[in-house]
Amino acid sequence: MNVLCKHCKAKHFESEKVDKKGLSFNDCCSHGAVVLDAAPDFPQELSSLFDGTHANSNDFFDNIRYYNNSLSFASFNANLVNFQQRRPGPYCFKIHGQIYYQINTALYPCLNESPAYGQLFFVDQEEALHVRLSQNPHLRQETLTTLDRIIRENNIFAQSYAMMKQEINEQRSRMNVEEKLELQLLFTLKPGNDRRRFNFQRTNEVATIFSTTADGEIPESYVTIRNKNRKVLQYVSTMDPNVEPWIYPLFYPYGSRGWHRNLERIKVNDNDSSRRVTRMAYTKYKMAIRQDEFNSILLGRRLFQQWVVDSYVKIEKDRIQWCKDHQRELKADTYQGLHDYLQNSANDINGEVGKTVILPSTFLGSPRHMQQSYQDAMSLVGKTGKPDIFLTMTCNPRWKEIQENLLPGQQACDRPDIVARVFHL
Secondary structure: OOOEOOOOOEEEEEEHHHOOOOOHHHHHOOOOOOOOOOOOOOOOEEEEEEOOOOHHHHHHHHHHHHHHHHHHOOOEEEOOOOOOOOOOOOOOOEEEEEEEEEEEEEOOOOHHHHHOOHHOOOOHHHHHHHHHHOOOOOOOOHHHHHHHHHHHOOHHHHHHHHHHHHHHHHHHHHHOOOOOOOEEEEEEOOOOOHEEEEEOEEEEEEEEEOOOOOOOOOOEEEEEEEEOOOOOEEEEEEEOOOHHHHHHHOOOOOOOOOOOOEOOOOOOOEEEEEEEEOHHHHHEEEEEEEOOOOOOOOOOOOOHHHHHHHHHHHHHHHHHHHHHHHHOOOOOHHHHHHHHHHHHHHHHOOOOOOOOOOOOOOOOOOHHHHHHHHHHHHHHHHOOOOOOOOOOOOOOOOOOHOOOOOOOOOOOHHOOHHHHHHOOO
16 A cells, blocks of 8 residues: 555555545545544553554453453443354454443442443452453453553543542541432433533533432433442443443543544535534544554454444444435335235234335345346346356455555454455455
């Protein structure tokens, strides 16, 4: 890669140039329309683990998903496919079905249970280390201690739990034992809340400690951690800007916000009508290779594979949600005959018809897309005759274009972004 984007300095192959665009590219910054805030400097010890200069880097990379999961604030849930029991070969992260995230809204673990996820940042470091090692005995204690210290010192969410602990201890020292302490840790207040109406004890950039008012009124927030030990798992929306820093603390050691709906594009010309940065544009910007830029995501190896799959699933979910919300624009009413047929079939078996969502042919993989592709292929056969050769092509991970652009110590399976780009050259 020796061609640099004139807007964001991302590296590209010569063959990736867009006609009549010169050194402007869509796959990195959407021709200059997407500009994200520069990431803060990574903690030195964490960057040395990522760039391979640390003595424990090999162990860190071999177990990076376990280290990340042990330090995360919310759970990543999916039906993972285990290839190790089927065949030898390079690592591949694959899932079946959907991905969802959960966070425990209780500040303390239930009786006879160990603290987990965010609760581990409420207890002291030694107890948290003991719990993590008991759950992952194959992890190295030295590396886990270093990572826990880095997150506690730098991550704003870990500091929010510590802030909650300090506030509870201070209030307990001033109150009677019989009094019930009603404190809640609120993450991301919903728009429209008037802070002057509520009794906020402490606050920082991402969280607020709230004490219940006399009339019991509670401000609305997307996630609320309560001062209780009754386990309640709350689903976290993919639209929440805290999802990525909660799930990937090794990529977001400071707890910086991930993609959110209020990211705005830069208007590069009068024909540019888009106002917001889509999740796809955000992901492409994050995956772009830029000269002299430390990008922990591209150094994440197995965790990078998980992040890519996770991002793709969220992008597909956004597209499906758009189709559901814009059925009128997609002319879904023209399929009334289909609705009547389904209703009649349901009546015959005393069943019910759910809400029908029409996916257009522009949605890749939808029935109408497959039917349109088939009809296009049959039209070509009718015009030019039957094909003589059915040709397929596979990718060779030892291709020069792949090997030359891998970072030190990486294999082709660690960089699915480079492999995909080279395959499509």
